Structures are given as structure tokens and as C-alpha cells.
Amino acid sequence: MRAAVVPGVDVAWELREVTTPSPGPGEVLVRVRACGVCVNDVLATRGLLPFPAIDPAVTGHEPVGEVVEVGAGVTSRQPGDRVGVTWVRAGCGRCDYCVQGLPVTGQTAMCCPAPTTTGFTAPGGHAEYLVAAAESTVLLPDGLDWELAAPVMCAGYTAWSALRAAQPRPHDRVAVIGIGGLGHLAVQYAKASGHETIAVTSSVDKVDSARRLGADHVVTDAEQLRAVGGADVVILTAPSHRAAAACLPGLRVQGRMVLAGIDGAEPFTIPSAMTYPFFALGQQIIGATHNGPHLLKEALDLVAAGRVTPWVETFPAHRVAEAVDRVAKGEVRFRAVVEY
Numbered sequence: 001m002r003a004a005v006v007p008g009v010d011v012a013w014e015l016r017e018v019t020t021p022s023p024g025p026g027e028v029l030v031r032v033r034a035c036g037v038c039v040n041d042v043l044a045t046r047g048l049l050p051f052p053a054i055d056p057a058v059t060g061h062e063p064v065g066e067v068v069e070v071g072a073g074v075t076s077r078q079p080g081d082r083v084g085v086t087w088v089r090a091g092c093g094r095c096d097y098c099v100q101g102l103p104v105t106g107q108t109a110m111c112c113p114a115p116t117t118t119g120f121t122a123p124g125g126h127a128e129y130l131v132a133a134a135e136s137t138v139l140l141p142d143g144l145d146w147e148l149a150a151p152v153m154c155a156g157y158t159a160w161s162a163l164r165a166a167q168p169r170p171h172d173r174v175a176v177i178g179i180g181g182l183g184h185l186a187v188q189y190a191k192a193s194g195h196e197t198i199a200v201t202s203s204v205d206k207v208d209s210a211r212r213l214g215a216d217h218v219v220t221d222a223e224q225l226r227a228v229g230g231a232d233v234v235i236l237t238a239p240s241h242r243a244a245a246a247c248l249p250g251l252r253v254q255g256r257m258v259l260a261g262i263d264g265a266e267p268f269t270i271p272s273a274m275t276y277p278f279f280a281l282g283q284q285i286i287g288a289t290h291n292g293p294h295l296l297k298e299a300l301d302l303v304a305a306g307r308v309t310p311w312v313e314t315f316p317a318h319r320v321a322e323a324v325d326r327v328a329k330g331e332v333r334f335r336a337v338v339e340y
């Protein structure tokens with residue numbers, strides 16, 4: 001099969017011929033039709049997150065496609081099923097975390113010493129075929145296009161989990177910092193849920209797009225966020241703790257700031273001017289990741305219903321390196337999806 005192999009740290013991805021996997025007991029073989037490029041794939045292959053611990057290194061955790069073969073004992077999936085696979089597929093099943101019996105979520109990857117993660121510890125989705133445990137696959141809603149389903153597997157799942165983690169009340173105003181892969185979906189999910197929505201972008205050229213995504217207000221800094229009335233929920237989808245902390249003055253009474261963007265470089269610091277407001281206003285800082293399969297189902301259903309639509313740039317497989325390059329440069333509007 002053809003797969004996008006990452007030959008080494010910070011080396012351009014190459015489409016290569018590699019061995020097609022076959023499904024073992026309990027597994028399915030998926031003919032991948034599309035796989036999104038998450039910024040975390042780019043960071044991992046550039047050595048800024050752990051490099052994929054697989055040989056050949058094939059990353060990608062937004063694959064969707066058809067089941068073409070099932071392994072022994074599989075009853076829940078059959079050839080022809082349209083499925084997706086997410087970042088975290090399973091825990092080890094026996095550590096202190098796993099024995100609690102919690103659903104598989106992004107937490108599993110943090111707390112279990114030996115999780116199965118797509119494109120990190122197990123071969124990823126930037127390939128024509130992928131093998132996964134049948135129970136770790138998700139059935140896609142009927143009729144949902146491959147290129148719209150793929151971004152939901154990580155970007156949409158995270159954005160929706162972040163919104164739901166804030167437990168927004170019906171009248172809450174929601175602000176989203178960073179209009180990229182996650183952020184453009186967070187804006188739409190917030191709007192689709194009936195919230196007055198504010199996009200906070202550092203890119204002036206995204207103002208029009210942010211409005212078309214449904215934002216009621218588009219601001220470029222914290223002062224403007226405050227000037228438009230602030231927000232009850234602020235979701236960080238940019239890789240910048242500094243950008244999040246700068247928006248604290250725009251967080252209202254009992255406000256919740258959800259950190260979904262990952263900043264591995266700088267700590268999150270409450271600015272000294274915000275120390276007293278933060279505790280006096282009863283504000284919270286919450287982390288969010290892939291928070292559970294029921295949330296992925298909700299995120300997919302909203303897209304299938306046409307209430308949220310990923311904006312994608314699609315690339316044929318032979319242009320995968322170009323897709324990665326555009327993601328790295330922040331040029332994609334708003335998710336790169338590679339078709340296999």
C-alpha cells in the first residue's frame with residue numbers, strides 16, 4: 001500500500017510503498033479514504049512532541065474510511081461499514097488508571113503507561129490502509145462526506161469536548177481564541193448551540209472568515225474582547241498560554257477558561273492584575289481533550305446534520321508533504337485533509 005512515511009525528525013513526509021497490514025483477531029482493516037493533518041502530527045514529526053514510536057513512521061489521527069476485512073471474532077463491524085479512528089484507541093487494561101474502567105479518552109493517553117495511540121504508538125492514518133481493534137473504531141453517520149468527517153476525529157472532537165467541559169448555560173457568551181483547525185470548529189459548535197460567539201484571532205485576514213463561520217463578534221485582542229462585553233466561556237485553541245492569560249480580563253463573573261490548545265513552551269500564568277478578580281469572580285481554568293466517545297458522536301452528528309461544516313483544503317496523497325508544509329506555516333483554511 002502507499003503510506004505517507006516520515007523518514008526522520010524534521011524530514012519531509014514521503015509517499016512510499018509499504019507492507020499492507022492484515023487484521024488480527026478482534027481487528028478490522030480499514031481502507032482509509034481521508035485523513036486530516038492535525039498540528040500535533042506536524043509537531044511530532046518535527047521532534048516537538050514525541051516522534052512516532054513505529055517503523056515505518058506513519059502518523060495521522062484523523063482517519064476515516066471503509067472496513068474491508070474483519071479479523072477473527074469481530075461481530076460489531078462488517079465489510080462496508082464507514083468508520084473513523086481517533087487518537088487514543090485503548091489503554092493497557094491493567095494499570096491503576098485502566099482498572100477504574102473509565103471510557104477511553106485523551107486522559108487515557110496521559111495516565112496509562114502503555115496506551116495505544118494512532119500515529120504515535122500504532123501506525124497512523126496517513127496511508128491507504130489501517131488496522132485497528134474493531135471496538136476502537138467509530139461508526140460514521142450515513143451520508144457524511146469523508147473530507148468532512150476526518151477533521152471531526154480530532155479537531156471537532158476536541159473543540160466540542162472543550163465547549164461541553166465548560167458546561168455553558170443557554171445564555172452564555174462563548175469566545176474562541178485562535179481560528180485554526182480546532183478554533184474554526186469551536187466557533188461553529190458554539191454558534192450551533194445557540195451561544196453568542198466571539199472569535200479572537202491574531203490574524204487580521206481571518207476576520208471575514210470568522211464572521212462567515214458564525215462569530216457574532218470578531219476581535220483581535222483582549223481589550224476588544226472586554227469592549228464587546230467579555231465572555232462567560234473562553235476556549236483556547238491556539239498554542240499560546242500567553243494569549244489565554246491575556247484574555248482573562250475578558251472573562252466574566254463565574255467565567256470558565258478552557259485550555260484545549262497546547263503550549264509546551266511557556267507556563268500558564270495569571271497576570272498579577274488579574275489575581276484578585278480571578279478568585280473574587282469565582283473563575284475557573286479547565287483543561288480539555290478528547291473527553292469521551294459520546295462527545296465524539298455528538299460532534300459527528302452536528303456535522304452530519306449540516307449545523308457545523310469543517311472548512312477543508314483537500315490534497316491528493318502525492319501532495320501530502322505540501323499539506324504538512326501549509327499546516328506548519330499556518331496557511332491552511334482551516335483543516336488540511338489528505339485523500340488516500
Ligand SMILES: NC(=O)c1ccc[n+]([C@@H]2O[C@H](COP(=O)([O-])OP(=O)(O)OC[C@H]3O[C@@H](n4cnc5c(N)ncnc54)[C@H](OP(=O)(O)O)[C@@H]3O)[C@@H](O)[C@H]2O)c1
Pocket residue numbers: 037038039040106154155158177178179180181182183200201202203206237238239240243259260261262263288289290327330334
Ligand atoms: N487538547 C487536545 O486534545 C488537542 C487536540 C488537538 C490539538 N490540540 C492543540 O490545539 C492547538 C490547535 O491545533 P490546530 O490543529 O487547530 O492548529 P492550527 O490549525 O495551527 O490552529 C491554531 C491557531 O492558533 C492561532 N495561533 C497560532 N500560533 C499562535 C500564537 N503563537 N499566539 C496566538 N495564536 C496563535 C492561529 O489562529 P489565529 O490566526 O486566529 O490567531 C492558528 O490558526 C494546538 O496547540 C494543538 O497542539 C489539542
Ligand SMILES: [Zn+2]
Pocket residue numbers: 038039040041061087154155
Ligand atoms: Zn489532533
Ligand SMILES: [Zn+2]
Pocket residue numbers: 091092093094095096097098111112113114115
Ligand atoms: Zn493502562
